[in-house]
Amino acid sequence: MNNKEILIKNGISPSFQRLQVYSYLRKNNVHPTAFKIYNDLKKQIPTLSKTTVYNVLKLLAGKNLIREVKIEDNELRFDAVLQEHGHFKCSECGKVTDVFYDKEFVDFIEKRNKITDIQFNIIGICENCLNNKN
Amino acid sequence: MNNKEILIKNGISPSFQRLQVYSYLRKNNVHPTAFKIYNDLKKQIPTLSKTTVYNVLKLLAGKNLIREVKIEDNELRFDAVLQEHGHFKCSECGKVTDVFYDKEFVDFIEKRNKITDIQFNIIGICENCLNNKN
DNA sequence: TCATAATTTATACTTATTACAATTATGTAA
């Protein structure tokens, strides 16, 4: 099932802009901010509006086709990897990478509460940056 | 060791405003935003400035006397509980409560990276709100 | 007391996100 079909299956009419934003997220697993998506796509779509990017992201998140990732307080990032996982952000290079954690722990919490979102973010310095420090 | 002594021990001269903000956080374990702290303390300190609250919070966080908690993307919260833990935010009543998780998992991540901050937040509906639904 | 430094305050600024209205594209009935 390609990206276009996924949108249709979720009741989203696959406009050009929507397809571009969704495809961008599925192709580039870099946890971009709305502005980065806007800025990168503007090269191919000069008429693109920032509002549209925000609208599409909210639409996709509402249908659970992407997830919002809150690491720093001044930037909301987006992720098309739906499998439950956390993130590691390197404060040196800024890269955000995936961290997968134990499902059993989440099940324990889920027994008592109705979970709708989990944010698990670790900030630090990654292996690469630590080694390149010498 | 009382709050005043803790500030002094950490090289922070214990001004009235600083002591009030720090005491507020230690007394009320509600993970307030900067604005809530400002708004609540203004009742006792009518001359209090929002900038001061932000300044004090940043000062305390810099000395690791409090922790920043990032749950929603539009509000930064603060916590005087320093033991490593995550949070559960109820989307019904808005309350933020503590969630303690396995230290071993964090150790595994720590072997490879230098961790400076961990944010573990769960959003959902709490036991109370689930039961009061009928 | 007086000078100096530290702290607080008020104000203006920045910036991510949202609200809103105007414009454009799309699909369908006549």
Next chain:
DNA sequence: TTACATAATTGTAATAAGTATAAATTATGA
């Protein structure tokens, strides 16, 4: 094809959290 209704996109203005700056106040200590 044309006209119309609806959906989607765009540009602009508004909102609001957080930050920067400088003036005003307060504390310190010679």
